[in-house]
Amino acid sequence: MANQVIPGCGVYHIALGVSDLERSLKFYEQLGFVTVRRWKSGDRTIAMMDTGDGTCLEIFSDCTGTAPEDKTCGAYFHLAFHVADAAAAYRCALQAGAAEKKEPAPVTLPSQPPLPAVIAFVYGPDGEQIEFFQVQE
Numbered sequence: 442m443a444n445q446v447i448p449g450c451g452v453y454h455i456a457l458g459v460s461d462l463e464r465s466l467k468f469y470e471q472l473g474f475v476t477v478r479r480w481k482s483g484d485r486t487i488a489m490m491d492t493g494d495g496t497c498l499e500i501f502s503d504c505t506g507t508a509p510e511d512k513t514c515g516a517y518f519h520l521a522f523h524v525a526d527a528a529a530a531y532r533c534a535l536q537a538g539a540a541e542k543k544e545p546a547p548v549t550l551p552s553q554p555p556l557p558a559v560i561a562f563v564y565g566p567d568g569e570q571i572e573f574f575q576v577q578e
Contacts, residue, residue: 451496452496453496453497454489454496454497454498454499455496455497455498455499455520456499456500456501457498457499457500457501457520457567457569458500458501458504458567459500459501459502459504459566459567459569460503460504460505460566460567461502461566461567462486462488462500462502462503464566465500465565465566465567466488466490466500468537468538468539468565468566469490469498469500470490471533471536471537471538472530472533472534472537473492473493473533474490474491474492474493474498475490475491475493476488476489476490477489477490477491477497484503485501485502485503486501486502486503487499487500487501487502488500492522494523498520504567519562519569519570519571519572520569520570520571520572521571521572521573521574522571522572522573522574523574523575523576524573524574524575525575526575527545527558527559527560527561527573527574527575528545528559528561530561530573530575531544531545531561531563531573534563534565534571534573535563538566539563539564539565539566539571540563540564541563541564542562542563542564542570543560543561543562544561545559545560545561545573546559546560546561547559547577548560556576556578557576557577557578558574558575558576558577559575559577560572560573560574560575561573
């Protein structure tokens with residue numbers, strides 16, 4: 442369904458601050474993400490990784506949680522990726538070093554209309570919550 446208010450609107454990137462950039466890049470590369478851009482901004486290095494469909498994960502190095510822009514209030518509490526196979530994505534993430542949060546399980550979102558899906562959650566290198574979302578329509 443196309444956005445009727447902002448034509449062409451969709452997710453371009455989601456920003457994530459990490460404590461160890463190289464560790465996070467390696468982790469997400471093992472999930473099949475590809476670094477498409479990398480640059481410096483002050484003391485920080487920033488990398489843009491294509492998740493596979495043009496949506497990007499923008500990773501900022503040296504996140505300590507102490508600077509105003511690193512505050513947790515107002516932060517997204519998980520990042521959900523649409524996937525063809527939630528169980529396979531979950532296994533891939535665990536093999537790449539993720540920690541288990543919730544094994545793949547079927548759910549039906551009580552939306553109108555209801556949305557059947559399989560979801561799974563893991564924790565990434567800095568404890569970020571990652572959801573794999575497989576629509577079952």
